Amino acid sequence: xxxxxxxxxxxxxxxxxxxxxxxxxxxxxxxxxxxxxxxxxxxxxxxxxxxxxxxxxxxxxxxxxxxxxxxxxxxxxxxxxxxxxxxxxxxxxxxxxxxxxxxxxxxxxxxxxxxxxxxxxxxxxxxxxxxxxxxxxxxxxxxxxxxxxxxxxxxxxxxxxxxxxxxxxxxxxxx
Amino acid sequence: xxxxxxxxxxxxxxxxxxxxxxxxxxxxxxxxxxxxxxxxxxxxxxxxxxxxxxxxxxxxxxxxxxxxxxxxxxxxxxxxxxxxxxxxxxxxxxxxxxxxxxxxxxxxxxxxxxxxxxxxxxxxxxxxxxxxxxxxxxxxxxxxxxxxxxxxxxxxxxxxx
Numbered sequence: 001x002x003x004x005x006x007x008x009x010x011x012x013x014x015x016x017x018x019x020x021x022x023x024x025x026x027x028x029x030x031x032x033x034x035x036x037x038x039x040x041x042x043x044x045x046x047x048x049x050x051x052x053x054x055x056x057x058x059x060x061x062x063x064x065x066x067x068x069x070x071x072x073x074x075x076x077x078x079x080x081x082x083x084x085x086x087x088x089x090x091x092x093x094x095x096x097x098x099x100x101x102x103x104x105x106x107x108x109x110x111x112x113x114x115x116x117x118x119x120x121x122x123x124x125x126x127x128x129x130x131x132x133x134x135x136x137x138x139x140x141x142x143x144x145x146x147x148x149x150x151x152x153x154x155x156x157x158x159x160x161x162x163x164x165x166x167x168x169x170x171x172x173x174x175x
Numbered sequence: 176x177x178x179x180x181x182x183x184x185x186x187x188x189x190x191x192x193x194x195x196x197x198x199x200x201x202x203x204x205x206x207x208x209x210x211x212x213x214x215x216x217x218x219x220x221x222x223x224x225x226x227x228x229x230x231x232x233x234x235x236x237x238x239x240x241x242x243x244x245x246x247x248x249x250x251x252x253x254x255x256x257x258x259x260x261x262x263x264x265x266x267x268x269x270x271x272x273x274x275x276x277x278x279x280x281x282x283x284x285x286x287x288x289x290x291x292x293x294x295x296x297x298x299x300x301x302x303x304x305x306x307x308x309x310x311x312x313x314x315x316x317x318x319x320x321x322x323x324x325x326x327x328x329x330x331x332x333x334x335x336x
């Protein structure tokens with residue numbers, strides 16, 4: 001048995017493992033906000049219905065603003081931190097084919113997922129300047145990426161997608 | 176030494192004459208013309224190739240070949256690079272197999288959405304670099320571990336077994 005030769009991956013192998021760009025990340029984030037709000041609304045409606053059913057009183061949780069605000073903050077934290085620590089990607093990121101990894105490419109730890117989630121609002125609070133690194137930095141680091149020592153990469157193989165697309169075309173008859 | 180006196184010299188003389196004669200004859204003969212007259216096909220027809228092959232111990236020859244060494248010398252990646260996978264997939268049933276295994280409208284839509292996203296990412300990055308008058312050619316494409324060379328396992332081939 002010979003030792004396995006090391007062959008460099010061809011450049012046309014796709015974007016797998018490359019740093020993800022700002023547009024993809026923005027769309028993924030928008031999808032996540034939509035998904036998390038949708039799930040929160042559904043959960044809140046379900047909880048309100050259950051309370052009304054059990055107590056027999058008409059309670060409207062959405063009208064209690066402080067409670068709703070606290071609940072949404074906790075929910076958003078759980079939504080992002082749990083999914084990042086579990087699979088390195090949220091639903092929106094899975095949709096767009098990107099994931100979060102440690103700066104060296106290893107899967108992120110639950111600690112990094114929590115730090116990233118907590119630091120994410122900071123990028124917004126600085127008038128969005130926390131995100132400028134995605135456009136300017138070599139490794140497309142946002143502020144929350146830098147604090148959590150993470151990067152976002154494509155987990156989607158463009159070449160495989162092209163082959164799938166080609167496979168669905170009618171076979172051409174050879175000349 | 177020959178028992179007959181003078182036989183040695185005679186022998187040398189005969190050898191010299193013979194050598195000279197042979198050279199003269201060879202010079203006089205047009206070998207090409209001679210060969211062209213030979214019916215090579217006829218000769219080949221008379222050769223029983225099957226019998227020759229029967230005599231050869233092929234297994235013994237194969238046993239002497241170090242297949243591992245040959246495979247190790249082969250640049251598999253270079254061969255793969257020369258294969259036009261796109262055309263292969265287009266023209267063979269392989270395409271249908273891949274389509275069946277991964278088909279679905281959802282995956283097609285996802286591919287399109289993602290491809291658009293990647294395209295826009297590149298577009299934005301190009302413009303940012305243009306505005307900042309810098310080149311990203313030397314920048315790393317991604318984390319080291321995710322872009323590290325992929326080890327290709329070369330299977331051991333046991334021919335003798």
